[in-house]
Amino acid sequence: MALESAERTRHLTPSATLAIDARAKTMKAEGLDVVGFGAGEPDFDTPEHIKAAAMGALDAGFTKYTPSSGIPELRAAISEKLKADNGLSYEPSQIIVTCGAKHACFNAILAAINPGDEVLIPAPYWLSYPEMVRVAGGEPIIVPTSAENGYKLTPELFREYMSPLTKMVILNTPGNPTGTVYSENELAALAEVAIDEEIYILSDEIYEKLVYEGAKHASLASFSKEVYNLTFTVNGFSKPYAMTGWRLGYVAAPAHLAKAIDSTQSHTTSHPTSFAQKGALAAYKGPQDCVAEMKKEYDKRRRRFCDLLALIPKLSFVKPTGAFYILANISKTGHSSTEFAEKLLEKERVAVVPGKAFGDDQTVRLSYATSIEQIEEGARRLAKFCK
Ligand SMILES: Cc1ncc(COP(=O)(O)O)c(C=O)c1O
Structure with missing residues (x-):
């Protein structure tokens, strides 16, 4: 057998x-x-200037290993973007470029979760979160939300589903599959609970550019030093630049956590594809x-x-x-x-x-x-x- x-x-x-x-x-x-x-x-093609940058990199022979956390100029461009768009202060050394935002989430979960730790996941959720938590040996705790409150986690629900074993909460705004966008006040109220109870936050912001009807995206880690110290900020290139097949995302975190992620990545994927990173650089540096x-x-x-x-x-x-x-x-x-x-x-x-x-x-x-x-x-x- x-x-x-x-x-x-x-x-x-x-x-x-x-x-x-x-x-x-x-x-x-x-x-x-x-x-x-x-x-x-996205059903759109990747914008031409991004494709041209990757093709140029290939032509120039940029086809070898890169540093495990990504090429320095891309990490610097991400650092600048996070400052300008999101009010977030991450040094390039705190940013790990990953093989997609999915991989960024997985890296963050692996860095934070010990076997037996509980992770709160508001439902409806992006379907990979519970599976990633399980692979890390953690226990996904599903927190049901309702259409009546716009499918949002509230501080009350957060506290209701928390236990002494809770190590992380996953927040995804704008959200898949709900299309929900949390307001700054709503996020601040959730951040308060996380700070009180010392719970990590995985803030998946991959859809940040796609907000409508005056909705505004807010980045949790920009609120205070306390919440910054607990947050893994995840973002990437797949959705805003129609680059799903390129497999490029990133996670930004407090220095010691970024270091742990870098080590994990250096022994698994090594780094995202070299010439694809040049495309991502063009995405952030080029016209928006x-x-x-x-x-x-x-x-x-x-x-x-x-x-x-x-x-x-x-x-x-x-x-x-x-x-x-x-x-x-x-x-x-x-x-x-x-x-x-x-x-x-x-x-x-x-x-x-x-x-x-x-x-x-x-x-x-x-x-x-x-x-x-x-x-x-x-x-x-x-x-x-x-x-
Ligand atoms: C909420 C959410 N996070 C992360 C991802 C992963 O994106 P990527 O293609 O960059 O891995 C997706 C993709 O569907 C998503 O919906």
Whole structure:
């Protein structure tokens, strides 16, 4: 009999979002007319000047190992960006460039969590957080939030679910899959609890550039020295610059934690791809109008999609003000989220992600990182299906 895989891997499930996206892409490749609302990635191409920088780096032979935390000029550019955009003071030495924001989160969790430690994760959550905590030997503690309060963690809920074993809370604003954006005051109230109880905060800010209707992104670690000392700030290039396949993100943390992450990374991935880092440098140093243009387009799609979904009586949703997702409540259809997603794909050829993957079986996630035409066609099919 074959030996089993290690204990830490046995309860892991493959990413549902990647799986549904792969299925929709396979159906499309077979010639089927699928409308894809499953993808968690921009449908835009990476801006030309970023691609040119990476190609230039390749041509120049920039194809060897780099320092494990990333090339110095990129870490310096990230440090400047965090200061200018987010009011955050991180020295380049406190910044580790990683293979995507996902890897940045994982690195932070590995650096902070001992076996048995508890990590609070407000639900609906980005599906990788609990699995990462488990791999690190920690215990994910899921904190349910509700549509009524905009899917936000409150200080009261924070305290209710906390225990002496709580080591970290994960906050993701703007949020996937909810599109929720926390206000500065709301974050400050949560920071107070974390400071009182000495709990680390993983602040995942990957969607910071995608905020709408006057919503403002705030970076927790900028509030005070006390919260700064507890926070891992995660960000990256995938969503704002349409660079998902490049695998580039970063984590910034207090010096001793950054050092721990650097050591871990130096023995695992070594560093992110050399010439891709040159692309990221161009992303931060180059013109930013590409980001504004993509955001404008997402906003147009968001408003159109919300208008169309509001016409479907069996669906309800909290209007998102961030990221590029709408979380629709499907409980009136009588289906579980998995049944709903499977039947919708089978009957109407529309791909959505079942909320079960995000810790909420009453919802499905619809990504509007697709064209207005696809949104209109998909909404038409959704309305037909819900009837
Ligand atoms: C909340 C959140 N954090 C992190 C990531 C990972 O981004 P990256 O592609 O940079 O690894 C995603 C991607 O979907 C996300 O939604």
